[in-house]
Amino acid sequence: MICLYVSSPLSESVPWLVHASPRIYPYAEDFKQFYYNASLDYALPDNIRPNGFYLDDTHPSQKAVAFEITTAETVYVDTVAPIISSYHMERNLTSSGYSKSASAGGLPVLINTVSLGRQWAFSTCHWIRPCTGSEMVGSACSATLAGVSYSGYCFESSSGGLQCGHTLALDDSLGEKPIVIEQSQSPNRLASEEGLFVSTTASTTTLPKATYRCERGAAAVASGSYVGKRLKVAGCMITSDSSYDVMADVHVPAYCTTPADHRVGCMIPGASNFDPTALQSSKCVFNTRGCTSTTAVNYNSEASIDDGSCIEKLEGCTIAPTPYSGVPDTTPGYRSGFYGSALANVGKVSETTYGGLAVANYMPGANWLSGCIVAVEGCMDPTSANYDSAATVNSGTWCIPRVPGCMMPNAAHAPTNFKTPAGNLKDGLAGNFNPAASIHIPSLCNIERRGCMDSTMNNYDPYATVIGTCYPKLEGCLNPLAKNLYCTSKQYTPCPDLMGVTQLHARAICQFEDSPPMPPGAPPPPLPPGKAFERRPVVATTMVAGGDVADYDDTVKANLKAFFAEKAGTTSSAVDVGVTGASVNLEILVTFADLAAANSAATQISSALGDSAESASAALGITVQSAPTTSAKEILVEVVAPPAVTPLGLIIGPSAGGTALVVVFVLLLWRRRAKKGKMTTYPAAETTPSRKNVKQAWAEEDD
Secondary structure: OOOOOOOOOOOOOOOEEEEEEEOOOOOOOOOOOOOOOOOOOOOOOOOOOOOOOOOOOOOOOOEEEEEEOOOOOOEEEEEEOOOOOOOHHHHHOOOOOOEEEOOOHHHHHHHHHHOOOOOOEEEEEEEEEEOOOOOOOOEEEEEEOOEEEEEEEEEEEEOEEEEEEEEEEEEOOOOOOOEEEEOOOOOOOOHHHHHHOOOOOOOOOOOOOOEEEEOOOOOOOEEEEEEEEEEEEEEEEOOOOOOOOOOOOEEEEOOOOOOOOOEEEOOOOOEEEEEEEEEEOOOOOOOOOOOOOOOEEEOOOOOOEEEEOOOOOOOOEEOOOOOOOOOOOOOOOOOOOOOEOOOOOEEEEEEHHOOOOEOOOOOOOEEEEEOOOOOEOOOOOOOOOOOOOOEEEOOOOOOOOOOOOOOOOOOOOOOOOOOOOOOOOOOOOOOEOOOOOOEEEEHHHOOOEEEEEOOOOOEOOOOOEOOOOOOEEEOOOOOOOOOOOOOOOOOOOOOOOOOOOEEEOOHOOOOOOOOOOOOOOOOOOOOEOOOOEEEEEEEEEEEEEEOOOOOOOHHHHHHHHHHHHHHOOOOHHHHHEEHHHHOEEEEEEEEEEOHHHHHHHHHHHHHHOOOOHHHHHHHOOEEOOOOEEEEEEEEEEEEOOOOOOOOOEEEEEEOEEEEEEEEEOOOOHHHHHHHHHOOOOOOOEEEEHHHHHHHHHHHHHHH
C-alpha cells in the first residue's frame, strides 16, 4: 500500500506527522505509532494503556521523544495532538478534522533509501554542533562557528544521534520550487547544485532570516551543509489567506486562518484517479481485485477487477432456531429462566428443559439477515380466554377455554393478607366464586355479606347473604355502674361480655349496691274472721323472659301449662302461670297432693329445663333470659268450701313502670312469705284477711 506521509511546518521544532484525526478526537485508544517491545504482552490488562495517558514509567507509551519549543510541551511516543487554529478556538471547536502525531521508527531512513516516487522533496540542513545528553528532539540549540553565531533545533540525524542544525534551503522533487532562507548566509548549498535533477528555469524564492528545524534523518553529522530527502511539508497553501505558507507542499485547511479546501485530489502516482495538480490529498483508487457485483453480500466498492468471488444475496432469518445456540454454558445466567402456564397440567418449566424456538422463521440457506420473527410463546387461539395477539409460537399447552362466571374469590380462596374495603368486616369477596371460570362477569357475583339471617334474632341483617352468628333478643343490665353488668339476673358480681348477646337494657335487673341486712320479720296479721287456710305442696319455677307482658297471651300460657303438666305428671288444671312486668317475670306453680310428689316433679321439671337460659328457651319455645329456678315448697291457700285441690286464681295488677302486667297464680302475700321461708298459719277462728291487710303484709315482708 502506498501512503502519503506529510510533515508539520518547519517552523515547529518537532517533526510531527500530519494526518486526518483518528476515530475519536483528540486520540483513539488503539492508535499506536510506536513498535512496542515484542517481549511484552500488551493484551494483558496490566499492560494495556490508552494513548494520551501516561500512568507509569515502565510502559513504552511513557517514553518522551521530543520537546516542542512552540508549545513548551513534552512529546511522548504515542502523543496525538489536534491541529487547532485561532479559527477553531474562537468558535469553541474541539476538532478541525486533522491531528499530528510524534513520528517514530525507521521512517527517515526509508525516505533516504527507498524510492517513493514524488512523495518526498529536498532540503538543505546546516550542521551546528552535536546535542548534549540533556537535550531532546526539538530542544533549542546554538553555537558560534568561525566567528558566526548560529541557532537551530536538535534533530535525529541519519546516524541516529541527536545533532543541532537548521534548514537553509528547500526544493520539491523536480527542482521546480527552490527556496532559500537568507541567501547571504554561508555556507548554503541548493538541491539544484547537487545534480539531483535537471536544472529548471524556476525562480528561487528568498525568505528572511529565521530558525527552521532540520527534517528527521538529515545526513548533517559534521561541519557543513547537507542536501537530502525530506517529507512533504503541510501548511496553508491558499495565497489569499493570512496564514499562507510558501514552504508548504501539501494543503491542510486546519493551518489556514479561514479553513477551506484547495485543489483537492489524489496525490499518489499509480492510482487510477491520480491528479498531478492536486495540492490537498483525497481518496485514491487503485486497481483492486474483488467482487464488483453491487447485489452480492461481499460487494467491494473499492474493487475494479472482478475476481469471481461474489456471493449473491439471499435474504432471510439467519438466527439459529435453538435458544442459546453457540453460547457457552459457562455464560452467567445461561438457561436460568423458566416458562409456565396457568393450567395445572403444565405448571412451571425450567429453561434448561425448554424445547421451544428462538425464532419462528429460521431460513437455513439465507446469508443476509432479514425479517426474523422472534418466538413469543403464548396462546394463538383467538377463541381462548388468554389469546395473545403477539404470540408467534405455541409449543406448550397455553390456551385456556372461555368459561364465564364470577372470578371474585370467596374467603376460602382469598389470600391470607386480604383486607376488605375500608376494613369492613362484613362485606367483601364473593359468595358464589366459580374456580372454573376464566372470564369474569361482575354482574354474576353475589357479594358476600356475613350476618344473621334469622329475622327473629336481635342482630338480624336483611342484607346478609352468608349465615353468620345470631344473637337472641335478651334483656340484661347494660349500665356500667351496676354491680351485675352484662347479667340477665340480679346478682352482685358482673358477667362476661358475651359479644353482644345481652342486647336490650332492663333497668330492673341492675343491682347498684349491696342489699342491707334483712330486718326481723313482722308478726303476721290476724286472719279475717270466718276464713280457713290450709297448706298445699307446689313446685314453683321462676325465670326472666324476653319481650313484654302482652306477648304472653292465653295461647302461650296454655303451651306453658301443657309443658309443665307433662313434665310434672299431672294435668294442666293443676298448673298456674304468673306474668309480671318490669322485665317479664314468669312464675309457674304446679299443685300436688303431698310434698313428696312435689319434690319428685321438681326434679323432672328442672331436668327438662336445663340449667341455662338457652336450654330453657329451647325447651319452652320462648326467649328465656335467665337461668330458671325450680323448687318444691308449701303455700297457704284459703279454703272456702270443704278442702279440695283447686287451681290458683288469676290476679292481674299494674306493673311498677306501667309497661307490663303481672300474672300471679297464688296470693302475693303467701308467695312473698313462702320465698322468705316464713309461712304463716292462721287459726281457724280468725277471719280471712282483707285485701288491704294482704298488701300491708307484703309491704312489711319487702321491708
